[in-house]
Amino acid sequence: MIAVCLKWVQPHGAADDRFAGISAADQSALELALRTAEARGDDVVAITVGPVGAERALRDALACGASRAVRIATEPGVSSLRTASALADEIGAADVVWCGDYSADRGSGSVPAFLAARLDIDQALGLIDLEINGNGSQIRAVRRLDGGRREVLSINGRAVLSVEGSTARLRRAPLRSVIAADTAQIDVRILDSPDVTTVDLVAYRPRARVLPAPAGAQALDRVRALTDTGAAPSRTETVVLEPDAAARRILDTLRDWGYLT
Numbered sequence: 001m002i003a004v005c006l007k008w009v010q011p012h013g014a015a016d017d018r019f020a021g022i023s024a025a026d027q028s029a030l031e032l033a034l035r036t037a038e039a040r041g042d043d044v045v046a047i048t049v050g051p052v053g054a055e056r057a058l059r060d061a062l063a064c065g066a067s068r069a070v071r072i073a074t075e076p077g078v079s080s081l082r083t084a085s086a087l088a089d090e091i092g093a094a095d096v097v098w099c100g101d102y103s104a105d106r107g108s109g110s111v112p113a114f115l116a117a118r119l120d121i122d123q124a125l126g127l128i129d130l131e132i133n134g135n136g137s138q139i140r141a142v143r144r145l146d147g148g149r150r151e152v153l154s155i156n157g158r159a160v161l162s163v164e165g166s167t168a169r170l171r172r173a174p175l176r177s178v179i180a181a182d183t184a185q186i187d188v189r190i191l192d193s194p195d196v197t198t199v200d201l202v203a204y205r206p207r208a209r210v211l212p213a214p215a216g217a218q219a220l221d222r223v224r225a226l227t228d229t230g231a232a233p234s235r236t237e238t239v240v241l242e243p244d245a246a247a248r249r250i251l252d253t254l255r256d257w258g259y260l261t
Contacts, residue, residue, distance in 0.1 A: 004033035008054030024165030025100030039136030043067035063173035084114030
């Protein structure tokens with residue numbers, strides 16, 4: 001079995017689900033889960049933790065090709081650790097678990113790591129490129145590291161994989177599948193004794209930068225001090241020459257500037 005975990009994100013303060021959905025990273029995870037299942041001849045189970053509105057994402061997953069959908073019902077504010085534990089209890093012995101790297105609500109991206117620890121299997125997080133071999137038994141992945149570095153991984157066992165939104169583009173579901181998904185069964189589990197923490201969410205506002213006052217006795221000098229970008233002076237000039245002389249002048253100037261040897 002291949003599992004894909006989807007996070008339903010509803011904008012803070014939104015009165016309905018019109019602007020809610022899953023992130024591009026979760027869409028990529030769903031597409032890669034479907035590709036892995038097709039290569040292995042396996043089934044895909046789509047799982048989410050959230051309210052009834054989250055079933056819309058599950059029905060989209062069913063329309064795209066998922067075999068089963070599970071919603072773990074809970075209240076908002078469940079911690080990442082508790083979410084991962086609930087997902088692990090439902091996933092069980094899945095061979096590969098696909099997740100999005102970060103959610104659209106400035107999530108911490110910690111659920112995949114917690115999930116791997118809870119399942120006691122390998123993890124490969126922050127993947128930016130993937131290649132699935134013909135029978136799906138091995139996955140070659142490229143992982144983003146700090147400082148612009150990359151790490152190439154070969155994954156051939158049970159693992160939790162989290163991907164960025166650019167790794168794959170979710171396929172378009174056929175109309176017949178979309179219609180069938182509207183009435184498809186979604187298994188609902190109740191999260192017992194959730195550790196709900198009430199948190200007041202506010203819009204992120206970066207701290208203002210403290211800048212020195214512009215120097216200058218006159219207003220014009222102060223305006224120039226504020227608008228001066230500090231860029232290097234222009235090295236352009238206007239010359240009027242015959243074509244052959246103009247070409248030689250351009251080449252000589254490019255050599256002086258170091259563009260030509």
